[in-house]
Amino acid sequence: MTDAHPAPTPAERPGHGVAVRLAGLRRTYGTVHALDGLDLDIAPGELVALLGPSGCGKTTALRLLAGLEETDGGRVYVDGKDVTDVPANRRDMGMVFQAYSLFPHMTTKENVEFGLRLRRVDGAARSERASEMLELVGLSAQANRYPHQMSGGQQQRVALARALAIRPQVLLLDEPLSALDAKVRVQLRDEIRRIQLEVGTTTLFVTHDQEEALGIADRVGVMRAGNLEQIAPPDVVYTHPATPFVADFVGLSNRLPGHVSDAAVEVLGHRLPLVDPSTGSGPVTALVRPESVGVHPSDTGSARVVSASFLGSMGRVSVALPDGTLVLAQVPSSAVMALTPSTAVELSLAAVPVVVEH
Amino acid sequence: MTESLLSPGPPVTDGGTRALPRRLRHWSSLLGLVPFLVYVGIFLAVPTIVVVLGAFGGPDGRPTLGNVDALTTPTIINAFVRSITLSGVTAVLGAVAGALIAYTVVTARADGMLRRSVSSASGVLAQFGGVTLAFAFLATLGFNGFLTVFFQDHFGINITGSGWLYALPGLMLVYTYFQIPLMVIVFLPALDGLRPQWREAAEGLGGSTWQYWRHVGIPLLAPSFLGSTLLLFANAFSAYATAAALVSQGSPIVPLKIREAITSEVILGQANVGKALALGMIVVVAVVMFGYARLQRRTARWLG
Amino acid sequence: MAGVTSRRRRRQRVLRWVVLGTATVFFVLPMFAMLEFTTRGMNGTRTLQTWRTLFDVPLLRANYPELWVGLKASAGLAVLTVVLMLVLLVPTMTWVRLRLPQLSRLVEFLCLLPLILPAIVIVVGLAPVYAWVVYLLGDSSLTLTFAYTILVLPYAYRALDAGLSSIDVRTLSEAARSLGAGWGTIMVRIVLPNLRNAVLSAAFLSVALVLGEFTIASLLNQSNLQVGINLLSKRNASMSIAVSFAALAFAFILLFLLSLVGGRRGTRTAEEPA
Secondary structure, X not given: OEOOOOOOOOOOOOOOOOOEEXXXXXXXXXXXXXXXXXXXXXXXXXXXXXXXXXXXXXXXXXXXXXXXXXXXXXXXXXXXXXXXXXXXXXXOEEEEOOOOOOOOOOOHHHHHHHHHHHOOOOHHHHHHHHHHHHHHOOOHHHOOOOHHHOOHXXXXXXXXXXXXXXXXXXXXXXXXXXXXXXXXXXXXXXXXHHHHHHHOOEEEEEEOOHHHHHHHOOEEEEEEOOEEEEEEOHHHHHHOOOOHHHHHHOOOOEEEEEEEEOXXXXXXXXXXXXXXXXXXXXXXXXXXXXXHEEEEEOOOOOEEEEEEEEOOOEEEEEEEOOOXXXXXXXXXXXXXXXXXXXOEEEEEEOOOOEEEEO | OHHHHHOOOOOOOOHHHHHOOHHHHHHHHHHOOHHHHHHHHHHHHHHHHHHHXXXXXXXXXXXXXXXXXXXXXXXXXXXXXXXXXXXXHHHHHHHHHHHHHHHXXXXXXXXXXXXXXXXXXXXXXXXXXXXXXXXHHHHHHOOOOHHHHHHHHHHOOOOOOOOHHHOHHHHHHHHHHHHHHHHHHHHHHHHHOOOHHHHHHHHHOOOOHHHHHHHHHXXXXXXXXXXXXXXXXXXXXXXXXXXXXXXXXXXXXXXXXXXXXXXXXOXXXXXXXXXXXXXXXXXXXXXXXXXXXXXXXXXXXXXX | OOOHHHHHHHHHXXXXXXXXXXXXXXXXXXXXXXXXXXXXXXXXXXOOHHHHHHXXXXXXXXXXXXXXXXXXXXXXXXXXXXXXXXXXXXXXXXXXXXXXXXXXXXXXXXXXXXXXXXXXXXXXXXXXXXXXXXXXXXXXXXXXHHHHHHHHHHHHHHHHHHHHHHHOHHHHHHHHHHOOOXXXXXXXXXXXXXXXXXXXXXXXXXXXXXXXOOHHHHHOOOOOHHHHHHHHHHHOHHHHHHHHHHHHHHHHXXXXXXXXXXXXXXXXXXXXXX
């Protein structure tokens, strides 16, 4: 678990942000270690995204923080206080689920008011706060609608309003966008980020979609098998992945044979810097990003285009090396049309640090 | 038989039917439904019409309200009252007990032994009625029943006493035997529909267990609970066989009054009173089932 | 307290044992009483005489003719009803799904109508209809098949409807037709094999209902199993109770087999057999 980049303190953010600390969290189901001694610090007002494949423990971590499950070891601190033994309904956290967030028998407004009602806030104050929250998520017009009358994206926005209405110390989002259409997902993602910045609540966002995590977070924590592989700002996770797993999971990677010597690796005739300069010499597999691979049509080129896809904003080309290895490259959309199958090409690699594995 | 009605003459590439004008194709499609409609027409619609028309038919074949008037005599009104009481009481008892049992099972694992045994047992027991059930209770609480003998021998108490088993109280006990499992079957899906996310959301927002049930759980389950109770009511109201096997003297409830009406040849024209009674039953059951259907729709929307 | 969830779980477990324990006693007691009653011998001894007689077919036939007649009738009725139900419903429901989807609500309504028209009501109006049936087909108990098929409609419809929904008949039949299949082939080779579970489910439910039916048979003066048991009870209480228990055990086995066949679908079975 590498954390060379400590949590930044967004000092200029307003709101209710408090610090969260998960210390050595452990959770076992039978013989499965869902969480294996997880350590995580979240700064006040920060949005940390936990990213990983299913079963990596990200949802478990969130649920332990929420108090919906019990720890088998480790402590949870919110705002400096140990809340490990505090039941879920006294932890003052707002939660948004992947699906079935809203109470179906209540209108939007009643849903948002629910937490306030439990806290015995009187009618007028409740109504005002609910209206304020609905305004924040842009759904004031839907105040008297029922969940089944609204789209998935609208329901999730109401769920967000409901969670924020009680001014929670921490906001917990458990894959809130996974059940939505692709386009709605992107729009809502930006919405959530905007609202979170405005309100300033410390937030933990769980997702399996790496584009989502990279797009929304202050820091991304990549998890695997119950622990953090790396936690760092999105650009760092992408350009300087700490482990091959991270390099593979976040973004696409080509696996190319190479040879390490003198703190650099030789791949396809190019010498590339290493993310981890201390790597020992010898033969390795280098993980090279498609956008680092350049494709140039050339009569003398030894590689051949296998297929090219026009993806709108860019193009993706699959190229076969003489020995049969397939390399995926990203090219400007304007170049795609020229790269018909069987075109002879030359490959170039940008001098960007790469991760290698033995 | 039905195959010839189902196969449109021309061959398969569908050039056939599509070439026909749309209205003709529509009619040929309807032909496929004819056997079913004819069958249901003869064996369901005709009896219903016989009942409805007969309810208003006099002994001389002319329309009359005499049968409907006969429904207002004290004996008949009492029969309806007793039927409604019997159905109401067993519906409520069955609903409460059944809901409780369903709740204890829904918290267990979905494919575990407990859930499956209770589901199967409920399936069988809801089915268990009529003559066989009556005899089961006779074997338990009849004059020579197991419990009767047991209490007589060990405690010297005579529990059969006034022969309550063969009258309304007995019917109430026996009916709950199939009402409870029916409730379990009908209510379990609704309980399953209570998503854990709602409970967790309520908790996260600061609600205690009691608050969750009061504001979320119970309101969400109420339509289904009410609807299921209505279903139980209709079920008990319509039941005949159990009562017929258990009650040999008198006709305390409406179905038995119908038996009396159509099997007794003592008084002429009684048969049409039977039809009026049947009509009365239809009205009651139809109203109840209508309520059930409405409540089911609400449940399906929330918990489906 | 961290123990909130485990406390809740413990409470649930206690509740579960108490409720289910009481329920088990309540439901098992009459069945136990039936067994006890049928094994009573002279002077407080236990005997299996009644049971031995029950499974001794020639003896049964000789000593309890009313029961034997009823048994045969019910067996025949069960088979005939299942066949008639399938022949009537499967093609109709498939046809409606494929060609007349607007009429599906009508068909559903008609199939669920017997829930509002209980047997005791239908039998009142059946007399004139059955006068014709008897005139045309003779006075056999097997003519009850027609009425029974109506009674099983709601349960069979629900089972078959669930089955048809899950196999997307429309797409399958369109694929088959584009490959050259006629309607007959589609029904027999495509729809029925995929409906195996639903068909079995509908069949089992129908059999259970037919075996438990008493109202229509008795009020139309026909004979079936339940009528036979009822008649028998006037003569020999022990035997009639033994048969009742056997019938219940049989229904239990049927529905158990159904649950195995139907996988994890919930048991939606008949309400009180009128």
